[in-house]
Amino acid sequence: MDSPKTKKITDEKVALAKAExxxxxxxxxxxxVRxxxxxxxxxTDAVENIISLLIGGNYLNEERFAKAYTRGKFKQKGWGRIKIKQGLKFKKVPDILIKKALLTIDADDYLRTLEAVLTKKAKTxxxxxxxxxxxxxxQYALSRGFEADLILDVLKNSDL
Known part of the structure; x- marks a missing residue:
């Protein structure tokens, strides 16, 4: 059932303004958004119409979203590529845009982040x-979405 707080919107213009x-x-x-x-x-007709209007007005851009999501999860949460990719798939972002977004992660930053994640965990x-x-x-680094081969390389080349 509907919660008392969720007020139904029947007017498409009101819904568009709220969606913007x-x-x-x-x-x-x-x-x-859908x-x-x-x-x-x-x-359904109203939803798809509003989605296309939002795309036309540049309020909605899947590529921009994928890159922002990738940047945020990597920089703020220290997630690896695998976990970021799963998150984007869950949000139904097309594979081609997921690949583009993952390419925005700098390889050196990625290794530094993995080392930092492992170092921090090693202390505990x-x-x-x-x-x-x-x-x-x-196991910890795998759960954070980092690739097994990179994890092994970092562990071999450090004294953690």
């Missing part, structure tokens, strides 16, 4: 056995 504000506040994927419009109670691990310690660090 929603998109101007933060970069959004088409799917996020879900929000359906949540507001709009019909009390395990004394070298193999178990290394395994825990690998």
């Amino acid at each position: 504000h929603y998109c101007a506040y933060q970069e959004r994927s088409q799917q996020e 879900d929000k419009l359906y949540e507001w109670g709009l019909w 691990i009390t395990e004394k056995d070298g193999y178990k310690r290394s395994y825990k660090l690998q």
Whole structure:
């Protein structure tokens, strides 16, 4: 059922104005906006019409969203490419745009971030056995979305 706070919008012009504000506040994927419009109670024709108007008005741009999402998750959260890619797929961003967005990550920054993530985690691990310690660090970095081969390289070339 509808929550009492969710007020249904039937007028397309009101929905467009509200959607413009929603998109101007933060970069959004088409799917996020589509879900929000359906949540507001709009019909399929109205939703698709508003989406095309938002794209035409440059309020909605999937490539811009994908790059902003990638930049944010990498810089702020320290996520690896795998986790970022999964997040973009979940938001139904086309594969070609995901590839473009992932190319914006600088390779040197990527390695530095992986090293920083591992170093920070290593300080919290009390395990004394070298193999178990290394395994825990690998698992942690994998859960953050980094590639296994890079993780192993970093662990080999450091004294974590």
